[in-house]
Ligand SMILES: Nc1ncnc2c1ncn2[C@@H]1O[C@H](COP(=O)(O)OP(=O)(O)OP(=O)(O)O)[C@@H](O)[C@H]1O
C-alpha cells in the first residue's frame with residue numbers, strides 16, 4: 001500500500017509538471033498546443049540516447065533542456081505568420097513527426113522497442129526527485145503568473161491586437177513562454193525516463209497530450225494550483241481503473257478505452273458547465289494600502 | 292508632425308480609402324469627421340498598423356513609420372483607442388491600466404528572475420500612476436472590478452487611461468465620447484485640452500459636432516473614402532459640400 005502511494009505521488013508529480021507547462025502556454029497565454037507531449041518526449045529521449053551512448057545522467061538532462069527550447073522555436077517559427085488556429089495543427093504535427101522519426105531510426109532510438117535507461121532503484125528517491133522538479137516548476141509558474149510578464153501573457157490571451165497596440169510584439173511573448181514551458185516539460189521527460197527505466201514511442205502519442213489537456217481543463221486553466229489538482233485527479237482515475245479492471249476481470253484494452261472515453265466526457269462536461277475549471281483563475285486584487 | 296499620405300485601401304473590391312492625405316501637428320487637435328462608413332476608423336487603423344494600406348506612406352516627425360506593425364507604431368509613441376473598446380476582459384481594471392505601462396522591466400524574463408528589486412520598483416511606480424489616473428477618470432472605485440464588467444462608457448474611459456499610462460506623443464482617438472455620460476464628456480474635453488497644451492498630437496474621430504467645435508484646431512471631412520474638405524471647425528460648418536454630405540443629415544451614432 002505504501003509502495004502504491006509512493007508510486008502514485010511520483011506519477012502525479014511528473015504529470016503535474018506537464019500540466020503546469022501547458023497551463024502557462026494555454027491557460028495564461030491562450031496558445032493551443034496540441035503537441036505538448038513533444039518536449040516531454042525530447043527530454044525522455046535525451047536521457048535514453050545519452051544513456052545508451054554511455055554518458056552520465058546529467059549529460060542527458062542537459063541535452064534535453066537544451067534541445068526542447070530550440071525545437072520549440074523551430075516549431076513556432078512558421079506559426080508566427082499564421083492565425084492562432086494553426087498553432088494546434090503545427091504543434092500536433094510536430095509531435096507526431098518526432099514520434100514517427102523515432103520509430104524509423106532504430107539505430108539511435110531503438111525504434112518501437114525503445115531504449116533502456118538507468119532507473120532509480122529506490123522508489124522514495126524517485127518520488128523525491130519528481131517532487132523536487134515539480135516544486136521548481138511550480139515556483140517558476142507562480143512567479144510568472146503574478147508578474148508583469150504574466151499579466152501581458154494574459155492580455156495576449158484576451159486580445160492579441162490590444163497587446164500589439166500597447167507596443168508589445170506578440171510573437172516575442174509567445175516564443176519566450178513556449179521556451180520556458182518546453183523546458184519544464186523536458187525536465188519532466190528526463191525524470192520520467194529515469195523513473196520507468198525505459199523510453200519507447202508508445203509513451204508519447206496524441207493520447208498523452210490529450211491527458212495533459214484534460215488535467216488543465218478540469219483543474220482550472222490559468223490557475224497553477226488548479227492544474228496540479230486536475231493532474232492528480234486524472235492520474236488517480238488512471239491508476240484506480242487498473243484495480244477495477246483486475247477486480248471485475250475486464251480486458252485491459254477495453255479498460256484503457258473506457259478510461260479515455262471518461263476523460264473525453266470530463267472535457268465535454270467541463271466545457272459545458274464549468275469552463276473556468278474546478279479551481280478558477282484568481283482575480284489579482286490590487287491593494288491600494290500596500291503602496 | 293504625423294502625416295498619412297495618399298492612403299488607399301480596398302476590402303475585396305470595395306475601396307474604403309481612395310488616396311487620403313491628412314496631417315496633424317503637435318499641440319493641436321485634428322478632427323476627423325464624416326458620415327457612417329466614410330472610412331474614418333479604417334484610416335485610423337491604417338495609421339495604427341492594424342490594416343496594411345494598398346499604397347501610401349506614414350511619417351512621424353519626418354521619419355517613415357512601418358506599415359502594418361501596430362507594435363512598432365506604438366513603440367514610436369503613437370497610442371490609440373478603438374471605436375469598440377479593446378480590453379483584457381478577464382483582468383481587473385487596475386491590471387489593464389498596468390498593461391499600459393511602457394517598457395516594463397518586469398515583462399522581461401531575465402529581469403523578472405534576476406532583478407526582482409528593479410521589477411518591484413517599476414511596478415510600484417506604475418501602480419501609483421495608475422491609481423492617480425483612475426481617480427482622474429472617475430474609475431477609482433472600479434479598480435478591482437473585471438474590465439469586462441464595466442459599462443460601455445466606462446470601458447471607453449479605461450482604454451483612454453491605458454493609453455495615457457504609456458505617455459504617448461500622439462493619440463488616435465476613435466469616438467472617445469460615444470456612450471460616455473455628458474458630465475464625463477466635459478471632463479474629456481478638459482483632458483484633451485490639457486493633452487494638447489502638453490504638445491501632443493491628437494487625432495479625434497467624433498460625431499458630436501459640439502465637441503469637435505470645442506476642441507479641434509483643424510478638421511478633415513471624409514466621405515466615401517476621400518477627403519472632401521479641410522479647415523477650421525468654423526470653415527467646415529460653412530462649407531456647402533460638407534453640409535450636403537454630412538452635416539445636413541442627422542448623425543446616427
Ligand atoms: N475589415 C473590414 N472588412 C470589410 N469591410 C470593412 C472592414 N472595415 C471597414 N469596412 C468597410 O469600410 C467602410 C468604412 O468603414 P469605417 O469603419 O472606416 O467607417 P467609419 O467612417 O469609421 O464609420 P462610423 O462612423 O460608422 O464608425 C465601411 O463601408 C465598412 O463597411
Ligand SMILES: [Mg+2]
Pocket residue numbers: 331332333374465
Ligand atoms: Mg468608425
